[in-house]
Amino acid sequence: MNIGAASEGSGLPSKTIRYYEDIGLLVPRRAENGYRDYTTDDIHCLTFLGRARKLGFSIEECRNLLSLYLDKQRSSSEVKSLALQKISDINERLQELTAMRDMLQNLARECHGDARPECPILEGLANAALLKESR
Amino acid sequence: MNIGAASEGSGLPSKTIRYYEDIGLLVPRRAENGYRDYTTDDIHCLTFLGRARKLGFSIEECRNLLSLYLDKQRSSSEVKSLALQKISDINERLQELTAMRDMLQNLARECHGDARPECPILEGLANAALLKESR
């Protein structure tokens, strides 16, 4: 199967698939004419990788997950600990983003948003004290 | 004031401050010996930039905010609309992250996490149907 069909089948752009080969994540065989030739197993792996990426796993984590996926002897605990770690990473990121948003909301709420130059948002950015709470 | 003191005063690494000069965000005057020379106003700007970055504004948005900050004629509505846009960006990202986390939690909950090879997490990544709901 050529890379176009592999792209179609996995939902990943050709560029991404070539990149995954560059970094040794999934290296297909080559046809006589030099074209990449993907098996249906390869497509499954690519699809697997796409899903894992969408769930927020980094490339290196995906490499790890893929080798676990292909290793029929692996223990489920190895995979679960990766997943739990990722969940806690995401929770941390969620907290950070929520804190940012709340801060911005506090500043925006104080701002008239009219033609006058007084702007509590800029003042907040210029003055740490205003950023602290402003509740 | 040398870059070291500017770093101290603004809380930004020297490398970052030089980078901001490279991209024309804040260009200080130079002393006779070629060293960068920061004024206290420059330090305020750097501090302002650092805060805006922490709140999730991109460099280009910061460039915009800084010029608004320095323009005493600006209207507060310009700033507010930037802030509101950023808030809605963050909310979108929050939703994505929450969806990822919930998916992972669904998968992890089904996984024994023991020495056996059966792993619903990997199966979920391999099989779209399992990713859908699995509630």
Next chain:
DNA sequence: CCTTGACCTTCCCGTTGCTGGAAGGTCTAT
């Protein structure tokens, strides 16, 4: 048989926002 257009190949640059390091100049204190 030739051409057209859709594929495919490699290669290199750009993105975002820095961070690290090397090679060298300057300043201050001993």
Next chain:
DNA sequence: ATAGACCTTCCAGCAACGGGAAGGTCAAGG
């Protein structure tokens, strides 16, 4: 005079690709 703590520039690299150029290949149609 020399050490060390600064400072300078430039070069390279991170993640995870995307865009685009220059060129090879293949299948269909005239």
